Amino acid sequence: MASTNSGEGDFMAPSYTESASAALLRDAETGGGQMRSDATGAGEDVPAGGLCSCLSIRYYQPYFDVDTQHVVDRIKYALFPFKKESTFIQLLGPNPDAYGPFWVATSLIFVIAVVSNVSSYFQFVGTEGSAWTYDFAAVVTCATTIYGFAAIIPLLIWAALRYMQLPLPLIQTVAIYGYSLVAFVPCTLLNFIPAPAFPWLSEIAAAAASVVFLLKALGPVVMEKAPQHAMPFLASIGAVQLALALTIKLVFFKN
Amino acid sequence: MMSAAQQQAHGQQNSQYVGQMDGQNSMTLDEPVWQTVKRDLTQVGSKLQVVLLPRENQGRGPEEAERLYVQEGEGGSGREEGRAREAVGREEDGGRGNHAREEMMTGEEDMVFRCRPSAPPLMHHTHILPAPPLRPCLRPCLRPCLPGDLWGPLLVCLTLSILLSITAPEEQGALVFAAVFFVVWFGAAVVTMNAQLLGGTMCVLEGGREGGSVEGLVMSVLACSQARVAPASVVFIGQVIAPERKVLALFPVFFFYTFLAWLVLIQ
Numbered sequence: 001m002a003s004t005n006s007g008e009g010d011f012m013a014p015s016y017t018e019s020a021s022a023a024l025l026r027d028a029e030t031g032g033g034q035m036r037s038d039a040t041g042a043g044e045d046v047p048a049g050g051l052c053s054c055l056s057i058r059y060y061q062p063y064f065d066v067d068t069q070h071v072v073d074r075i076k077y078a079l080f081p082f083k084k085e086s087t088f089i090q091l092l093g094p095n096p097d098a099y100g101p102f103w104v105a106t107s108l109i110f111v112i113a114v115v116s117n118v119s120s121y122f123q124f125v126g127t128e129g130s131a132w133t134y135d136f137a138a139v140v141t142c143a144t145t146i147y148g149f150a151a152i153i154p155l156l157i158w159a160a161l162r163y164m165q166l167p168l169p170l171i172q173t174v175a176i177y178g179y180s181l182v183a184f185v186p187c188t189l190l191n192f193i194p195a196p197a198f199p200w201l202s203e204i205a206a207a208a209a210s211v212v213f214l215l216k217a218l219g220p221v222v223m224e225k226a227p228q229h230a231m232p233f234l235a236s237i238g239a240v241q242l243a244l245a246l247t248i249k250l251v252f253f254k255n
Numbered sequence: 256m257m258s259a260a261q262q263q264a265h266g267q268q269n270s271q272y273v274g275q276m277d278g279q280n281s282m283t284l285d286e287p288v289w290q291t292v293k294r295d296l297t298q299v300g301s302k303l304q305v306v307l308l309p310r311e312n313q314g315r316g317p318e319e320a321e322r323l324y325v326q327e328g329e330g331g332s333g334r335e336e337g338r339a340r341e342a343v344g345r346e347e348d349g350g351r352g353n354h355a356r357e358e359m360m361t362g363e364e365d366m367v368f369r370c371r372p373s374a375p376p377l378m379h380h381t382h383i384l385p386a387p388p389l390r391p392c393l394r395p396c397l398r399p400c401l402p403g404d405l406w407g408p409l410l411v412c413l414t415l416s417i418l419l420s421i422t423a424p425e426e427q428g429a430l431v432f433a434a435v436f437f438v439v440w441f442g443a444a445v446v447t448m449n450a451q452l453l454g455g456t457m458c459v460l461e462g463g464r465e466g467g468s469v470e471g472l473v474m475s476v477l478a479c480s481q482a483r484v485a486p487a488s489v490v491f492i493g494q495v496i497a498p499e500r501k502v503l504a505l506f507p508v509f510f511f512y513t514f515l516a517w518l519v520l521i522q
Contacts, residue, residue: 057451064452067499099453099503107510114517133424134521136431 063098063171071100078179079186081213088176088217096171101178105150108181111188112146113139116252118192119199138252145251146181149244153177157218160233164226176217180241183209184248191253199253207245211238299407412439419518435518442511450496450504 053059077084077091117134124132154173161168187206191199214237223230416439420432496504 057448061452061454064449065454066503068502069499071503099449103506103510110510110514110517117521133427136423136427136434140430140434 060098062095065095066097066099070095071097074100074175074179075104075182078182078213079209081209081216084216087220088179088213089172089221092172092175096169096175098171098174098178101150101154101174101181104178104181104185105146108185108188109139109142109146111185112142112248112252115188115191116142119194119253122192122194142252145247149240150178150181153240157237160229161218161222164222164229164233166221166225168221176214180210180213180217183207183213184245188248199249203245203249203253204242207241211241214241295406299410302407408439408443412436415439415515431518435515438511438514438518442507442514446507446511449507453500453504454497 074088074091074097077088081088116138120135121132154170154177157177158168158170158173161173184203184206187202187209190202215234218237219230219234222233413436416432416435419435420428423431
């Protein structure tokens, strides 16, 4: 297919018959996440922070260079990764973003916090003299957990890929993993239904959807380039997502 | 107010900050305390009014909205920030004779102009650039553009935190206070940074706007009624962000308000 959903003029869409890993590496080279700030930031305004350019907004701007339509397309792809002709990395194109991962993670935190309080309210069995109180500490725990997953797992994936000699830029793994969390949001929203088995089902479904997405995004490349490592790598990705789902269920939806 | 403008020029040479009302910084030491406090409260009140009753071009004609875009297109490369701000303050009013109009400047546009590396005012208005090359502030804009404008948000934030922590469960009162305070300030900073990263041009003074909008929530807490999300931020962000990214910049704002509203409603 020649056109991608992103619709950017300067993005060369490879034909899908090209081998996945070659396409991946070429996409990486065309600037999918390379530090563009060294080109833009060098001669220009030296930030007040002085030596460390990573303290300036400008350093991070290339990672937020997306329009609304791009983000919508990426989210749609992450929710429904079936029967798509292009890979997610091709959809990301030359500008994988950090906007999606950050705000998906933040929304997920909020949804978990709200729904867990709502579901505990529905399931509260009132005794004399006690009233339902909301649990605010859950928000803090939730934030730590989800942000931790969203920050550390991409690092691990990146490190593993480097070990397998697949130099995928870090921003791409951040984007891929961040968008894989999208599946958790609608599933967690349904958790307020007070059936005891329902949270299990919804979280497992969310984990399954996000694992399918991750396998589809990373699988072909790894299988082609480093098949001996492919199985452990993909299996551990599946395990991580399952762990996330179980954590959400067991910590925040205890009832 | 001619001496005020001269004082402003003088004061601008000495400090990076330009007071909102002409040379305020150099004058506040000489005036009675109650006058300073009264002026600050008036400013807070007027900004509140702007935020609670927002209109797209409040106090100005449609050409001003154009100017916001087209000025951005002209760019502000290489201008010293303080001088540019002062230039905006004087030139756009056509000289010294228009300080009454400056007083009428609404909070929104006032902040936008002050934060923006500006071009000289246009002699004619052409057309709105379709996709203006919005630039971030020349310096990392993580410091407020105007001191003294943060009193309002601080008061609001404290009020909200205190109210919510009083009504919180026993053992979580302190946690709720800290969390609400942190969320309000950090949320404002995050919204601003998000907009800057997407290519907008606003500074942390946005926090002032958010603070004022949160006031809407506070008042509804006091009135025990349905929380109301102020649309002021929508208007403001619509003016500094390219249209194809508007939703991306607005989503955090909406998210921020929803979170605070949830905290309020959960009582």
